[in-house]
Amino acid sequence: MNKAISVEHLKYAYPGVDDTPDIVVFEDLNLQIEQGSFVAILGGNGCGKSTLAKHFNSILLPCGGKVYVYGMDTSDEEKLIAVRRCTGMVFQNPDNQIVANVVEEDVAFGPENLGFASPEIRNRVDRALKQVGMYEYREHAPHLLSGGQKQRVAIAGVIAMEPKCIVLDEPTAMLDPRGRAEVMETITRLNAEKGITVILITHHMDEAAQAQRVVVLHGGKVAADGTPEEVFSQVELLHGIGLAAPDTVELCWELNKLGFDLPLSSLDPDDCAQILYERLKV
């Protein structure tokens, strides 16, 4: 299988200030991400999620070990531009990522920097805006859009560069439920239809449940790795590291303590209701 990203024995520490010691984030982290997959990375605040993400496009370089992006060593300076073309990043706050006064100009910023000719830029911008459902807003001012719309513009700005992989670092943290749904729908579709590898860093268990694979980081190590059903059924492990399972799994887990004997695999309300119904119907 084709690897999008391969993390091998990664060591990383933030240098200490003055006489404070270095802050060690990773001592020996190993992780492989397949091309075309949709992976959610979960973990408590300070577990190294964002630090890891920044290794995926050479914003940070390993202190030891290697990170390969589509086979390219991220610490090889000659590969820097190629690496950054492969992986696009979307951050938490859309207001920090939008640079232009008009939506389409903002989306054009990336392809312009890649040095494409005007017609190609036009094509890419239109295509990207259509893919995130913001084409009708191409002549609008970004600051008058809702949070969810702004975040979709930021995503369009990334996909206009046609990366093979998008890394999203808590892209919905500042959005309301409607905005969150818009962003999740957009990235799920980009993954399914365009085959773009999606790496989603999130605190929302229900968002992670939509991924094909969930990786839980804790103390600089992989604490759990598997399908959402596999990972979220390990309720005790999650609680132990300050996380929680989706509400539906938590409910079944509480009920099991009272002798209900339910499976811990229901990630959505309808599923959960069905399981409870089977157990309780007369």
Place this chain on the structure above:
Amino acid sequence: MAPFLEVKNLTQKYSAGTPFEHTALDDVSFTLDRGEFIGVIGHTGSGKSTLMQHLNGLLKPDSGSVLLDGTDIWQDKKTTRQTRFRVGLVFQYPEYQLFEETVYKDIAFGPKNMGLDAAEIDRRVREATAAVGLDDALLTVSPFDLSGGQKRRVAIAGVLAMEPELLILDEPTAGLDPAGREEILSYIDGYRKAKHATIMMVSHSMGDVARMADRLIVMNRARIAFDAAPEQVFRHADELIKMGLDIPVLTRVFMKLKELGLPVEPVYTEKQAVAALCALRGGSADA
């Protein structure tokens, strides 16, 4: 006796008289009692933030009024100034507003502006620090050397140190992990109990508001759509969904169970769900 806080026919328009005129609040009225925990929900643009800013005099009503203990907060300059101390506002991502050299100075900024003496300021800084679970040793550190979760707590402590009678928080748990969320919520509720203060919490997290609040105000298109206890509000699940809001996941589970034909009423917390399902199974919760 006048209610603790009363909002009467409050209306607010932005860019009035221009083609961009937009009514942010349209004839909004309600009262708050001391010691209440109120959750405020509503999608982006429904008027939540505008409402918050009226309650401590950051915005002046186009029409209508805000009364604190029966006195209009805009009656005179002194009253408006006092209101800003009595009603504390914690904005979204308050950690971006830290600015002082040390954590101590940052938390002391509010009480200092209130003109309190050094001993009282010191008492308040230490009490607020403890109230948000921060170690005293951090008081001498630069706030910029702290982790995100610690910064958030320093910012909240800075508002608590003014000992507001009404504490308003906009998304206080956004961006925190589940354990961090629980902690912040328990500190907020602890402050309410210790000072018999009123809490108004704006949140998109239906689970959080459902669990913490005794009363919910739902904003929709510049008006109050619902103002009632959570169990009453979540009975209107379909209308809430139409307003672009979420309902708690467990409420959805129970709606489905009802649809499947089980005799259950909608619930919104895990405790209620467990109790209801145990009752249905027959026997008590410890069966």
